[in-house]
Amino acid sequence: MNPLPGDLFARRLRQERERLGISQAELARRMAALLGANLDSTAITRIEQQTRAVRLDEAVTAAKALGVPLITLVSDSCARENEAEIQNQLAELALAEQEWERLRQKIHRITWTIQQLSAEREGFCSHALDVNPGTAGDYELDPETQAALDARMHDARNKPAGEAPCPGS
Structure with missing residues (x-):
């Protein structure tokens, strides 16, 4: 069974955040600046732990704050592998x-x-x-x-x- 988009988002949010080496608090700060509203770091924790659903505006803002397309945060590993191969080919080009x-x-x-x-x-x-x-x-x-x-x-x-x-x- 394929995981639900919310499950993928939570897992990919954490992976991308950790890949960039930023804390949940730093991600919350970046997102708050983009949203123009306060966002507590515990919201990031709860989203990653799947105890809180992510709102659409938060998902879009999280992707911007991480510097990745939104699809990256809701796609499965095949799409990520495809993206990695595209990036490798672009570098070779x-x-x-x-x-x-x-x-x-x-x-x-x-x-x-x-x-x-x-x-x-x-x-x-x-x-x-x-x-x-x-x-x-x-x-x-x-x-x-x-x-x-x-x-x-x-x-x-x-x-x-x-x-x-x-x-x-």
């Missing part, structure tokens, strides 16, 4: 989105570096054609220029994500 953003920034940085290096290479090829049209495409850079390019490639590869100054991004 948030991590995946963070990883995706990190990789997107890395791709952006690498693409920007390739574009810059390609433009520099085109500049060198154009310069080589101007200097000696017969050897265009068949040349080696002087050691100083090669060292500068190697250093620039090293810097571009090791720059943290998001630091590549790419206009329009």
